[in-house]
Amino acid sequence: MTAMHIDAKGVHFTPLNKMIRKAVSEGVKEIIIDNVLGQRFIADGLRGDGVTITLNGVPGGDLCMFMSGPTVIVYGNADHAPGNTMDKGKVIIHGNAGDAVAHSMRGGRVYVRDNIGYRGGIHMKQYKEKRPILIVGGAARAFLGEYMAGGLLIVLGLNGVQPISEIGIGSGIHGGEMYIRGKVNQKYLGVGAKQFLATEEQKTMIAPIIKDFAQVFGIDAVPLLASDYTRIAPASARPFANKYTWE
16 A cells, blocks of 8 residues: 555644544554644554654644554654653654653664754663663753663764753663663763663674664764773662661
């Protein structure tokens, strides 16, 4: 079946999402949506391996929330919380994204070519082999990886930007790990986070993921793979244990 085209200009998010769900339920594998401007909840709860949805424009909040399977490609920026509690699939954003990217994400991958806002990767979690991945090509704002419980988060600092330059990174982290290209000033780390120079073994582990990100956006992976990385991980499984009073 050929790709289905939808013009979203002036269309409220409710009928737009109904059209998407109906198309997928009828076996459509490729959907192209033009003139997207702020419509929320696109692809939320959507299931379907092998389904690709291309969004031309700027989708609203909670893009792909609870999604399990499809690939969603955004040619433009995205609002807050893309990939919120996503279970499986891929979100590719050719631009910037807002706050709380990958909030509580539990599987799949979110790739943001440029920058993200505050609290990226907050509450990301992992169960056994199901490991969510967030990669940011540019920079991330404060409280990256806050309360992170699992998964993998990578910030590359492309185009000369400083990947981390604000406080609270890994605040309350008790699982998962972050890899930041280059060095991270200790003052930016939050409570419960520790930093280490990534080992060659760890760099080898993240190399295929970085290569995939680079291929998606047409970026040269060679300098990324040759760089040093700072690994940020939990100092303890219970970072706030000393804040409680026991009888």
